[in-house]
Amino acid sequence: xxxxxxxxxxxxxxxxxxxxxxxxxxxxxxxxxxxxxxxxxxxxxxxxxxxxxxxxxxxxxxxxxxxxxxxxxxxxxxxxxxxxxxxxxxxxxxxxxxxxxxxxxxxxxxxxxx
Amino acid sequence: xxxxxxxxxxxxxxxxxxxxxxxxxxxxxxxxxxxxxxxxxxxxxxxxxxxxxxxxxxxxxxxxxxxxxxxxxxxxxxxxxxxxxxxxxxxxxxxxxxxxxxxxxxxxxxxx
Numbered sequence: 001x002x003x004x005x006x007x008x009x010x011x012x013x014x015x016x017x018x019x020x021x022x023x024x025x026x027x028x029x030x031x032x033x034x035x036x037x038x039x040x041x042x043x044x045x046x047x048x049x050x051x052x053x054x055x056x057x058x059x060x061x062x063x064x065x066x067x068x069x070x071x072x073x074x075x076x077x078x079x080x081x082x083x084x085x086x087x088x089x090x091x092x093x094x095x096x097x098x099x100x101x102x103x104x105x106x107x108x109x110x111x112x113x114x
Numbered sequence: 115x116x117x118x119x120x121x122x123x124x125x126x127x128x129x130x131x132x133x134x135x136x137x138x139x140x141x142x143x144x145x146x147x148x149x150x151x152x153x154x155x156x157x158x159x160x161x162x163x164x165x166x167x168x169x170x171x172x173x174x175x176x177x178x179x180x181x182x183x184x185x186x187x188x189x190x191x192x193x194x195x196x197x198x199x200x201x202x203x204x205x206x207x208x209x210x211x212x213x214x215x216x217x218x219x220x221x222x223x224x225x226x
Contacts, residue, residue, distance in 0.1 A: 002156065033213065043157070043202065043216035056213045090156050101145040101164075101206060103214060105156030 003027065004093050004106035012112045018079040021109045023091030025072055031055070031096030032074040033103060034066055038087040049074055050096045081113045117141055118203055120217035128225055130192050135220040137203030138185045146186045146205040147214070148177055157202055193224045 003026035013019055025032050034046040036059075045058035049068035060066075063081075068074040078085060088110050092103035119138045127133055137146065145164045149157035161170050163179035163186060170177045174197075176189040190197055200221050204214040 002158070004156075035216075042218040043204075045213045045215070048213055058213055088154075092156075102147060102159055102162050104159065105149075107156050108154070110154070 002104040002106065004091060004104055006089075006091050006106035006109050008109060009107065010110050010112075012114065013081060014114055015081055015083060017081050017113075018077065019081065019111065021076040021078070021089055021091075021111075023074045023076070023093075023106060025074070025091075025093030026104055029093035029095055029104075030072065031094050032068055032072070033092040034060075034074070034076050035090045035092065036087050037090060037108075043090070046076070055096075078111070083113050086111055086113045117207065117215040118205065118217035120201075120203060120220050122220060123218070124221050124223075126223045126225070127193055129194055131224075132189070132191050133193060133222070134187055134189045135201055135222070136185070136187050137217055139205075140184065141207045142183050143205035143207055144183075146179060146183075146203055148186070148188055149202045149204060151200040151202060151219070190222075193222075195224050195226055198222055198224050 005024045007022045031050045033048045035043050037043045046060040047066050048056040052068050063079050066076045088108045090108045092105045094103050121136050147162045148160045151157040161177045166181045166183045168179045174191045178187050200219045202219045204216045
């Protein structure tokens, strides 16, 4: 158990809908990262937050957005869903310092868009 | 384009055999991490290598970071069925921040 929690575990929804994925980082971690994992693309970095502020952006679509709240939990919002958005979404956390490379992953949310 | 290339993509071996998987890039990394992932679960961190030429051992697993900090290898001695999983290397290129780039992984199957 990494100490990172994600809810829900599974999500099934229809095209065009909007969903919210939730992540709670390990105790003491300030930085949260979101990743998307699909069979053909592997693990792709989406976005990073550090202590409530966006720090880095990766291959995140404009239909996707995220935020980190004062209690440090984070939410990833996916809207206007398409079939191709079906994937595993992972959240990871670490302390976020200059030499803090290691990230600890949650169990993921499996999103199925039908 | 994939920043980190892993090979082989798939590996099926019998219990007791040795194996090596590779992680290569044309970029220099501040550090590289190796993770293992089981189906439907999140990646689990195995090790971080930071210094060029560094070798780290974790029981039967030996990790090496290339001298130029562009590549890494993972060697498993006397593989066991419990080693089955997807092995991922990941790193943040120097001067690019802390977001990790992942290789596509090596899927290892160890049969009894």
